[in-house]
Amino acid sequence: xxxxxxxTGGEEAVPIIIDGLKRLEYRGYDSAGIACQCDAKVEVxxxxxxxxxxxxxxxxxxxxxxTAIGHTRWATHGKPxxxxxxxxxxxxxxxVHNGIIENYIELxxxxxxxxxxFTSETxxxxxxxxxxxxxxxxxxxxxxxxxxxxxxxxxxIAAMSEKEPGxxxxxxxxxxxxxxxxxxxxxxxxxxxAFLAHTRKVVFMxxxxxxxxxxxxxxxxxxxxxxxxxxTVTIDWNAAxxxxxxxxxFMLKEIFEQPRSxxxxxxxxxxxxxxxxxxxxxxxxxxxxxxxxxKVTIVACGTSWHAGLFGKYIIERFxxxxxxxxxxxxxxxxxxxxxxxxxxxSITQSGETADTLAAQRLAQAQGxxxxxxxxxxxxxxxxxxxxxxxxxSGPEIGVASTKAFTAQIVALYLFSVALGRAKxxxxxxxxxxxINDLLTVADLMEQTLLSDPEIKGIAKELHKNKAFLFLxxxxxxxxxxxxxxxxxxxxxxxxxxxxxxxxxxGPIALIDDGYPVVVCAPKDDLYEKVVSNIQEIRSRGGTIxxxxxxxxxxxxxxxxxxxxxxxxCPTHIMPIITAVPMQLLxxxxxxxxxxxxxxxxxxxxxxxxx
Ligand code: M6R
Numbered sequence: 321x322x323x324x325x326x327x328t329g330g331e332e333a334v335p336i337i338i339d340g341l342k343r344l345e346y347r348g349y350d351s352a353g354i355a356c357q358c359d360a361k362v363e364v365x366x367x368x369x370x371x372x373x374x375x376x377x378x379x380x381x382x383x384x385x386x387t388a389i390g391h392t393r394w395a396t397h398g399k400p401x402x403x404x405x406x407x408x409x410x411x412x413x414x415x416v417h418n419g420i421i422e423n424y425i426e427l428x429x430x431x432x433x434x435x436x437x438f439t440s441e442t443x444x445x446x447x448x449x450x451x452x453x454x455x456x457x458x459x460x461x462x463x464x465x466x467x468x469x470x471x472x473x474x475x476x477i478a479a480m481s482e483k484e485p486g487x488x489x490x491x492x493x494x495x496x497x498x499x500x501x502x503x504x505x506x507x508x509x510x511x512x513x514a515f516l517a518h519t520r521k522v523v524f525m526x527x528x529x530x531x532x533x534x535x536x537x538x539x540x541x542x543x544x545x546x547x548x549x550x551x552t553v554t555i556d557w558n559a560a561x562x563x564x565x566x567x568x569x570f571m572l573k574e575i576f577e578q579p580r581s582x583x584x585x586x587x588x589x590x591x592x593x594x595x596x597x598x599x600x601x602x603x604x605x606x607x608x609x610x611x612x613x614x615k616v617t618i619v620a621c622g623t624s625w626h627a628g629l630f631g632k633y634i635i636e637r638f639x640x641x642x643x644x645x646x647x648x649x650x651x652x653x654x655x656x657x658x659x660x661x662x663x664x665x666s667i668t669q670s671g672e673t674a675d676t677l678a679a680q681r682l683a684q685a686q687g688x689x690x691x692x693x694x695x696x697x698x699x700x701x702x703x704x705x706x707x708x709x710x711x712x713s714g715p716e717i718g719v720a721s722t723k724a725f726t727a728q729i730v731a732l733y734l735f736s737v738a739l740g741r742a743k744x745x746x747x748x749x750x751x752x753x754x755i756n757d758l759l760t761v762a763d764l765m766e767q768t769l770l771s772d773p774e775i776k777g778i779a780k781e782l783h784k785n786k787a788f789l790f791l792x793x794x795x796x797x798x799x800x801x802x803x804x805x806x807x808x809x810x811x812x813x814x815x816x817x818x819x820x821x822x823x824x825x826g827p828i829a830l831i832d833d834g835y836p837v838v839v840c841a842p843k844d845d846l847y848e849k850v851v852s853n854i855q856e857i858r859s860r861g862g863t864i865x866x867x868x869x870x871x872x873x874x875x876x877x878x879x880x881x882x883x884x885x886x887x888x889c890p891t892h893i894m895p896i897i898t899a900v901p902m903q904l905l906x907x908x909x910x911x912x913x914x915x916x917x918x919x920x921x922x923x924x925x926x927x928x929x930x
Contacts, residue, residue: 322393322419324497329578357481379820390407391417406439408445414480454466455483465530472773488532490530490533500515500539510556520556523540523550524698568715572770573718581727585713598751606851609689618643618666620676626725626805634732639746665690667678669721690707719925737754759895788841790816790838792820799902803902805817806906807910811913812913834863843871869885
């Protein structure tokens with residue numbers, strides 16, 4: 321939700337802020353704005369729409385500024401409009417904010433009573449007036465400290481004052497904020513890619529911390545004003561990893577990056593290829609802990625929840641212990657029972673999803689050991705969990721998750737083998753075979769990606785349909801759910817994912833002439849059962865798009881309208897492979913419909929509010 325960037329240094333700030341905002345646009349993109357310190361004044365420009373709109377509005381901006389803050393918004397309070405766009409201003413104070421201020425109505429009434437005039441519908445404006453109120457006799461740092469004492473809720477804030485040129489003050493609680501340290505320049509942002517082109521030296525801010533930025537450096541403070549020593553981390557991503565690299569969209573680039581990304585997830589995680597022994601240290605877990613484990617609880621949202629469902633199937637299959645999977649927003653409010661000897665696993669690409677974080681904190685409060693399967697290094701989930709397994713997919717910029725999903729599945733597969741060994745459900749030979757199967761995945765994905773032109777052709781023929789059904793069974797069921805989510809996210813076509821065996825219990829009523837049904841059915845022990853479902857759909861006029869394995873092509877062609885084949889491989893790694901044509905089909909349908917596939921309407925990449 322919302323992206324923030326601040327810069328102070330010796331360079332021209334406006335292009336740095338605009339470039340940073342473009343890299344944060346995945347977080348929200350309904351309106352944007354910038355505030356720049358020019359001489360003794362602060363100039364604010366805001367607009368409805370994307371950063372490109374803001375950029376073109378700045379074409380007449382002739383001032384010179386080396387300190388500025390910017391914001392790209394995902395509306396929570398108040399519609400997308402210029403008035404509601406950030407930065408907000410109260411005389412010489414300007415701020416940008418990510419998060420939600422829960423008590424803003426009572427604060428607003430109080431401030432209105434004191435004569436402050438509100439010009440937006442946002443919750444943010446109260447913080448701005450509060451800072452202004454306290455800054456009469458205090459520095460910007462003290463005034464922000466005082467202001468946030470009155471607010472309840474989540475925030476990442478960056479503020480500037482006309483009275484303090486060259487200075488940006490930032491604070492965080494429950495919304496991500498990271499600082500960057502360059503040569504004679506400093507940055508603060510919601511996420512690292514915003515300033516990755518300038519520095520790889522970062523400091524992750526924790527809840528309840530403030531940062532005071534000037535070109536000379538950054539001072540970190542507690543909310544009581546006490547200095548805090550923070551560690552500077554050098555990030556091993558480079559700016560090019562967050563570029564499109566010649567692809568038309570980030571989503572397509574990220575789909576094609578998957579062979580590399582899953583290989584990166586596996587690399588270094590094996591103690592021995594020969595025995596298939598997994599390096600448990602990489603999971604932050606010990607063999608003894610796994611041996612006594614009696615239950616695994618997986619919690620996540622969206623695509624990560626689909627990965628979690630795969631985790632249930634694979635862990636129960638290989639480790640033979642019960643796994644519960646829940647949607648984080650449900651889990652946190654249902655009074656979950658976390659028994660002794662259980663492990664809580666959060667799955668999150670961003671590591672900042674509000675509901676997933678709340679669920680993880682709830683598990684920790686109950687004394688349950690937590691493991692986070694996470695992509696973003698330094699994210700809140702990864703820092704707060706007792707143990708962390710980084711998926712190492714690199715930055716995922718497309719709002720619709722692709723490479724993070726397959727990496728999460730690979731991580732869960734590795735975990736299930738490790739757990740299977742520790743629990744004695746797998747012997748050495750069994751584990752070695754499973755790991756050898758996994759080591760073929762990158763090649764299999766490469767081969768699958770060769771079908772892109774064929775999948776594009778199918779998408780061309782089908783893109784005008786108004787609704788799709790996706791079916792799968794067992795390990796292919798989470799893939800069917802994910803296929804439906806991908807399609808609806810990026811093409812706005814209604815799509816439902818179902819367990820194929822459930823079809824007769826309702827969804828079959830949807831089928832009529834030409835209704836498209838994407839079926840994920842490799843030739844496995846449940847194939848015949850799915851074929852029965854296919855026949856039931858065909859006899860009602862439905863159109864079948866069957867994703868199956870290469871050696872089953874001839875049979876598949878006889879029972880479906882379109883066949884997409886993937887290379888033959890064992891059932892347990894097949895979902896990592898069938899995910900790819902699902903992603904490509906959605907991508908091409910979205911593109912044929914003229915949709916903004918990288919930044920679909922109403923969505924944001926990291927959902928940092930409830
Ligand atoms: O960063 P997370 O993995 O915690 O995000 C969870 C969901 O918000 C995310 O997967 C969402 O469903 C994506 N738009 C899926 O493409």
